[in-house]
Amino acid sequence: MVIQKEAGHPKSRPARKRGRPTEDERIERRSQILAAALPVFLQNGFGATTIEQLAVAARVTKRTIYSYFGDKAGVFAAMVRILATTVSTDAPDEDTLESLAARIVYRLHSAELTGLHRLVIAESTRFPELAVTLHDNGDARHIARLAEHLRAERGENTVRLAQPLFTLLLGEEHRKRLLGLLGAPTADEAVAHARAALETLQLR
Amino acid sequence: MVIQKEAGHPKSRPARKRGRPTEDERIERRSQILAAALPVFLQNGFGATTIEQLAVAARVTKRTIYSYFGDKAGVFAAMVRILATTVSTDAPDEDTLESLAARIVYRLHSAELTGLHRLVIAESTRFPELAVTLHDNGDARHIARLAEHLRAERGENTVRLAQPLFTLLLGEEHRKRLLGLLGAPTADEAVAHARAALETLQLR
């Protein structure tokens, strides 16, 4: 028999108060579970991640995870949906086409978003609806926004370049990043990448 | 007790002769196991695929799989290596830049290769060396070949367009295909895609 009362170890298991939480605590806890799940999924992938790992990372018990999300797939789906919709809404009004392009590069090439993309690609067979969600809230919106700026700044006849431009803003670098062959770019590198893409299409 | 002697069912388990195989049979069997493994991995992904499934698909026993490849990772790695190196060597001398481009599109957008890419992306954390292998034998060679043709057909100053051209030959369509949102293109569609990419870069 191991005595483990008065534990409270630093790196140990869940360490919260017991009992029924307030409504605010419940909402916050839900977010925290999802936030804690991301690095775990990014590290291990969906299949190799266990509920136990998610519970430890979120500092709750398995029981709580099950009550909130049903199962591992539920956690994964909820996490992807939140992140996917977050991508689209955090873009304020851009000033120029170039700064918009640079922002897109910086965001999409980040470790977080390439990792998320990798996860969704990996599980696209099991969760086709997540693939749709990610694409609709990501690529599709970015392309639409680029089209708007092209029309406004470069004229109607450049709108057809929105999709090729978006493709070039990803480029071979993004393929490498999906394969884990390249780290995320700095802000300066992102700007340079965006400019190069615009020059390739003679949009500067 | 279920009697299952004299089985030989059509869709049943392994159905080969027993005993030690000839050297030729061994070589052939190895290939057959890997060939049979591809659709299984494509369907279920690496993690959700079991050795038992691979054994049934290849019509051999688990024991044989273990003796040939050690474990599931061994099968996966051997399969990816063979397919990756196959991609590069089956390209004969191309006539024109346009036909080369169309061929690249047709190959890379095929269900087989997008699926393989998806698998390697998914497992790039666990098998980084496979990601390198796939990229070196795939993208890198394609870009190099495009550069050769650009130099020969369009002049030295177009070589810098090899990588952007390759990127456009994949395009948003390939992203969708990695996400399972789009089926493989027909040969005609591949040609049209290639031409559009060349026109975007004003290479026609």
Added chain:
DNA sequence: ATACAATGATACGTGCAAGTGTCATTAATG
């Protein structure tokens, strides 16, 4: 010919993760 190697068929031990059950605890709810 004899020994050996590889395989099919089958069973089995092992470990791990999923998911559930129990009880004490705390707070919301009415």
Added chain:
DNA sequence: CATTAATGACACTTGCACGTATCATTGTAT
């Protein structure tokens, strides 16, 4: 205030896949 909901702590059952073992069988190697 009494009841109920949600949680932590922890044990537990169950299922599954891994990997190995056994034995008969067949062909190779010497």
